[in-house]
Amino acid sequence: MSTLEIKDLQVSVETEDGPKEILKGVTLTINSGETHAIMGPNGSGKSTLAYSIAGHPKYSITGGTVTLDGEDVLEMSVDERAKAGLFLAMQYPVEVPGVSVANFLRTAKTALDGEAPKLRTWVKDVNGAMDKMHLDPSFSQRSVNEGFSGGEKKRHEIAQLDILDPAFALLDEIDSGLDIDALKVVSEGINDFRAREAKSVLLITHYTRILRYVKPDQVHVFVAGRIAESGGPELAEELEANGYEKYVAAGV
Amino acid sequence: MTAAVQEALELGKVESHLHPEGSFDVEAHEVPKGREEIWRFTPLKRLHDIHDDAPFADGATKVEVEAAEGVTVETVAADDDVRGLSGLVPTDRVSARAWAASTGATVVRIPTDTVVEGATVIRHHGTGSATAGAGHAVIVAEKFAKATVVLVFEGSAVVADNIEIVVEDGADLTVVSVQDWADDAVHLSTQHAKVGRDANLKHVSVSFGGDVVRHDFSAEYAGPGGSVESLGLYFADAGQHIEHRLFVDHTAPKTKSNVVYKGALQGEKAHAVWIGNVLIRKEAEGIETYEENRNLILTDGAWADSVPNLEIETGEIEGAGHASAIGRFDDEQLFYLQSRSISETEAKRLVVHGFFNDLIRQIGVPELEEKLTGTVEAELAKNINTLITKDNA
Numbered sequence: 110m111s112t113l114e115i116k117d118l119q120v121s122v123e124t125e126d127g128p129k130e131i132l133k134g135v136t137l138t139i140n141s142g143e144t145h146a147i148m149g150p151n152g153s154g155k156s157t158l159a160y161s162i163a164g165h166p167k168y169s170i171t172g173g174t175v176t177l178d179g180e181d182v183l184e185m186s187v188d189e190r191a192k193a194g195l196f197l198a199m200q201y202p203v204e205v206p207g208v209s210v211a212n213f214l215r216t217a218k219t220a221l222d223g224e225a226p227k228l229r230t231w232v233k234d235v236n237g238a239m240d241k242m243h244l245d246p247s248f249s250q251r252s253v254n255e256g257f258s259g260g261e262k263k264r265h266e267i268a269q270l271d272i273l274d275p276a277f278a279l280l281d282e283i284d285s286g287l288d289i290d291a292l293k294v295v296s297e298g299i300n301d302f303r304a305r306e307a308k309s310v311l312l313i314t315h316y317t318r319i320l321r322y323v324k325p326d327q328v329h330v331f332v333a334g335r336i337a338e339s340g341g342p343e344l345a346e347e348l349e350a351n352g353y354e355k356y357v358a359a360g361v
Numbered sequence: 362m363t364a365a366v367q368e369a370l371e372l373g374k375v376e377s378h379l380h381p382e383g384s385f386d387v388e389a390h391e392v393p394k395g396r397e398e399i400w401r402f403t404p405l406k407r408l409h410d411i412h413d414d415a416p417f418a419d420g421a422t423k424v425e426v427e428a429a430e431g432v433t434v435e436t437v438a439a440d441d442d443v444r445g446l447s448g449l450v451p452t453d454r455v456s457a458r459a460w461a462a463s464t465g466a467t468v469v470r471i472p473t474d475t476v477v478e479g480a481t482v483i484r485h486h487g488t489g490s491a492t493a494g495a496g497h498a499v500i501v502a503e504k505f506a507k508a509t510v511v512l513v514f515e516g517s518a519v520v521a522d523n524i525e526i527v528v529e530d531g532a533d534l535t536v537v538s539v540q541d542w543a544d545d546a547v548h549l550s551t552q553h554a555k556v557g558r559d560a561n562l563k564h565v566s567v568s569f570g571g572d573v574v575r576h577d578f579s580a581e582y583a584g585p586g587g588s589v590e591s592l593g594l595y596f597a598d599a600g601q602h603i604e605h606r607l608f609v610d611h612t613a614p615k616t617k618s619n620v621v622y623k624g625a626l627q628g629e630k631a632h633a634v635w636i637g638n639v640l641i642r643k644e645a646e647g648i649e650t651y652e653e654n655r656n657l658i659l660t661d662g663a664w665a666d667s668v669p670n671l672e673i674e675t676g677e678i679e680g681a682g683h684a685s686a687i688g689r690f691d692d693e694q695l696f697y698l699q700s701r702s703i704s705e706t707e708a709k710r711l712v713v714h715g716f717f718n719d720l721i722r723q724i725g726v727p728e729l730e731e732k733l734t735g736t737v738e739a740e741l742a743k744n745i746n747t748l749i750t751k752d753n754a
């Protein structure tokens with residue numbers, strides 16, 4: 110069970126000219142088992158929303174609340190949020206030179222469970238997850254994301270989603286930079302995850318392309334740091350046809 | 362003067378501050394005051410006067426040799442001709458004093474065509490003696506020989522030494538110098554290599570312990586096609602001064618050098634200095650050189666100086682480059698790891714391991730790799746405690 114409740118969230122970043130407000134009051138509830146899609150133009154604050162929920166130190170929360178099953182997420186450190194069940198697949202996954210994927214995953218899993226994973230099943234699980242994402246087993250020995258292509262980085266994020274099995278997945282433009290085959294592979298990975306019990310997904314994207322494979326329960330239009338409109342899957346179709354113009358022009 | 366020295370002096374004279382005139386005469390080197398270019402980073406007050414006129418005596422370290430099969434290790438008298446074989450001519454007072462004060466030399470010889478399995482280890486245990494020691498060693502890999510020699514320094518001592526490395530034509534030698542000293546040790550080491558035609562030298566300096574550790578490593582080439590890989594790894598703790606001065610003198614065409622030094626610093630007044638000098642002489646056409654120094658500052662109060670110098674006297678080179686960086690933890694890396702449930706402390710530990718890992722792998726001495734990873738871990742354990750107390754404060 111996990112319900113993520115975001116209420117009137119306001120977020121700013123420090124810039125050379127002082128703090129700049131990016132999120133101007135975001136309210137959104139994602140119930141257990143639901144998939145929500147957020148769509149919006151460049152620079153509207155989608156990544157800021159994802160990072161703020163995950164606890165990136167760059168963003169300061171100036172107002173509002175985020176709770177997971179009633180627990181105050183904003184009070185938690187980054188790793189506590191992950192342990193509470195949040196997982197962020199990043200738009201630009203970070204390279205960690207010299208740290209092998211195998212070591213990284215084992216360390217993460219150990220931190221998550223409070224004990225080291227059982228060796229026998231663990232290797233099988235990791236290889237299985239890599240294989241599903243069409244990543245060669247040799248990736249386990251490579252440094253985290255170092256020298257990975259854009260698509261490989263994204264598939265590696267979904268392999269982690271599979272292995273770490275959080276309650277709640279924030280997927281920030283998981284579809285960008287993927288060719289159609291990779292998009293299908295990644296979508297299958299997300300759908301496998303969703304098929305597990307009580308998993309929630311917040312899918313941030315520019316394009317309706319991925320929504321053909323990963324069907325959302327709700328779609329939100331995100332413009333200028335706010336949700337401008339919410340609706341069902343049909344809203345994505347409308348955006349595909351007409352773009353964001355009407356929302357941007359409305360100056361919402 | 363030995364034939365080798367004669368030869369070295371016959372190379373064209375270079376008007377470069379990178380290439381000071383050497384001398385065996387102690388009095389030709391003035392007592393450093395601290396403003397001299399080569400001494401400006403070194404805390405002279407902590408040298409127990411070995412840069413001035415403190416006496417040297419035998420017994421500062423006990424030496425233990427584990428020679429691999431096929432390698433001979435012997436002690437020769439100070440007047441033996443083997444001294445100076447590498448072309449080493451002291452360019453500072455400490456090196457000149459150590460040369461003059463040495464009562465003998467340890468000679469490690471790998472005979473022609475001998476390919477040696479396993480490492481030859483020469484262990485120096487500091488005995489805690491109040492009097493400083495002066496050491497001299499000559500490592501000779503004869504033609505087409507292949508071997509690994511590891512020098513280990515541990516315990517308490519004040520030591521100045523000259524280590525000569527001769528890699529004859531076609532030979533392939535790895536020399537690792539591990540400074541795992543106790544906290545109060547002072548070690549000033551001058552290490553010089555002469556690399557023959559088509560020969561390979563991998564020189565590795567690893568510094569963890571000691572109050573002041575200063576290593577000057579220089580290399581020259583006796584013929585074309587030689588290659589020097591100079592690797593360094595250091596971990597400076599509170600109050601520690603770890604200094605590396607590298608000088609690769611490209612004296613022959615088609616030679617290669619690759620210098621990579623990486624260090625982590627933690628604690629109040631932890632200080633690391635890296636000076637990377639490369640000189641490409643007129644006759645050194647078609648050479649390739651790259652030097653790099655990276656410092657990771659783990660806590661406040663630690664600082665690093667990193668100065669690469671490249672002097673080029675010929676336009677006919679294959680490639681020359683350098684990189685130098687002094688940085689702190691990357692927030693994005695820590696965030697990424699933490700967002701996968703890994704605690705901040707553990708994330709930092711992973712990043713530091715990663716920072717050193719590639720380098721440790723490049724050393725290519727399996728017995729050592731595990732030990733070094735362990736030592737990095739032990740060093741980090743100290744830091745992690747200070748971090749925790751900081752967080753709790």
Ligand SMILES: Nc1ncnc2c1ncn2[C@@H]1O[C@H](COP(=O)(O)OP(=O)(O)OP(=O)(O)O)[C@@H](O)[C@H]1O
Nearest residue numbers: 122123124129131150151152153154155156157158
């Ligand atoms: N450090 C910063 N200094 C100044 N502006 C910033 C900083 N970080 C983010 N911003 C701004 O915040 C706004 C929102 O950025 P964000 O990355 O959340 O947008 P996005 O909707 O994810 O865009 P995209 O679709 O391009 O990924 C942008 O205008 C961006 O330039």
Ligand SMILES: [Mg+2]
Nearest residue numbers: 155156157200
């Ligand atoms: Mg974005």
